[in-house]
Amino acid sequence: MSRVPHGGRYATRIPADIDREDRILANLTARQVAILGGAGAVLWAAFMATRHLIPPLVFLACSVPFASIAVAFALVRREGQSLDRLLLAAVRQRFAPRRYVPRDVGGMPHRLGTSGGHPPAPFALPVTGIHPDGLVELGGHGCAAVIACGTVSFALATVGEQEALVAGFARCLHGLSSRIQILMRAERMDLMPMAVRVFEAAPGLPDAELEEAAREHARFLADLADRSELLWRQVLVVVRDDSADPNDADSTPALRQAEQVAAALTAAGFEARVLDGLAVSTVLAAACDPNNPTPCSLRDPYEVVRSR
Numbered sequence: 001m002s003r004v005p006h007g008g009r010y011a012t013r014i015p016a017d018i019d020r021e022d023r024i025l026a027n028l029t030a031r032q033v034a035i036l037g038g039a040g041a042v043l044w045a046a047f048m049a050t051r052h053l054i055p056p057l058v059f060l061a062c063s064v065p066f067a068s069i070a071v072a073f074a075l076v077r078r079e080g081q082s083l084d085r086l087l088l089a090a091v092r093q094r095f096a097p098r099r100y101v102p103r104d105v106g107g108m109p110h111r112l113g114t115s116g117g118h119p120p121a122p123f124a125l126p127v128t129g130i131h132p133d134g135l136v137e138l139g140g141h142g143c144a145a146v147i148a149c150g151t152v153s154f155a156l157a158t159v160g161e162q163e164a165l166v167a168g169f170a171r172c173l174h175g176l177s178s179r180i181q182i183l184m185r186a187e188r189m190d191l192m193p194m195a196v197r198v199f200e201a202a203p204g205l206p207d208a209e210l211e212e213a214a215r216e217h218a219r220f221l222a223d224l225a226d227r228s229e230l231l232w233r234q235v236l237v238v239v240r241d242d243s244a245d246p247n248d249a250d251s252t253p254a255l256r257q258a259e260q261v262a263a264a265l266t267a268a269g270f271e272a273r274v275l276d277g278l279a280v281s282t283v284l285a286a287a288c289d290p291n292n293p294t295p296c297s298l299r300d301p302y303e304v305v306r307s308r
């Protein structure tokens with residue numbers, strides 16, 4: 001901490017990773033200290049119990065694998081997660097149900113109940129309702145609104161444009177009065193609907209060479225869909241309001257906050273719009289069924305593709 005020369009204020013550095021765990025001993029977190037301390041206690045207890053039966057060198061050689069595993073669990077990280085958390089997540093995933101069914105299903109089909117593997121489990125979707133204006137009811141957890149955002153190329157912008165983007169995004173964050181979540185999703189894309197549409201529209205072109213070029217482009221799209229698994233990215237901003245009552249028409253600050261966030265992002269140079277009820281339902285359905293590719297088809301033949 002240092003003193004600022006003007007005004008007598010104090011300034012301190014704040015880490016960029018605000019979720020970073022506190023270090024309590026030798027630059028180790030409480031979780032790491034607990035893992036290493038517990039492993040050390042187990043080894044010491046085993047040594048004290050077997051010191052009259054096993055030579056110390058033999059015990060030391062036998063304890064090296066156990067100590068190495070404990071050190072790896074405590075210190076090694078992969079993709080930002082420690083090995084103990086990854087192991088716990090793998091165990092949960094292994095014993096979790098593989099299939100989910102809606103809660104309102106009357107009875108479990110006999111064939112599904114007797115089939116091998118994990119039986120289906122009720123899917124606990126926190127969404128209890130979606131209004132036509134896009135307001136999502138979360139039961140006793142308030143309401144939420146969803147914003148679809150585009151992307152910009154920050155690396156190709158000039159220094160002045162980069163500063164303007166950062167300043168505009170900072171103004172958007174400073175104007176928040178509720179929690180938000182920025183979600184980036186990757187979905188599989190199906191090019192076949194677009195290829196079929198281009199192929200069918202080719203005979204209507206005024207020139208034979210244009211018609212042949214359109215057919216060639218349709219064949220290229222079909223071949224690309226067969227050879228590769230294409231992905232497209234979707235950026236969503238979810239605005240939450242935990243205290244909102246969805247039955248009160250005047251108590252929808254989530255939608256008002258979402259409109260303000262969308263306006264601020266648009267002013268900063270991003271494409272942003274608040275999704276209505278049908279669009280929110282489509283997003284949730286796609287998230288619940290990731291194995292179903294999203295068909296890629298332009299509504300307008302003159303529409304310019306910006307975000308895919």
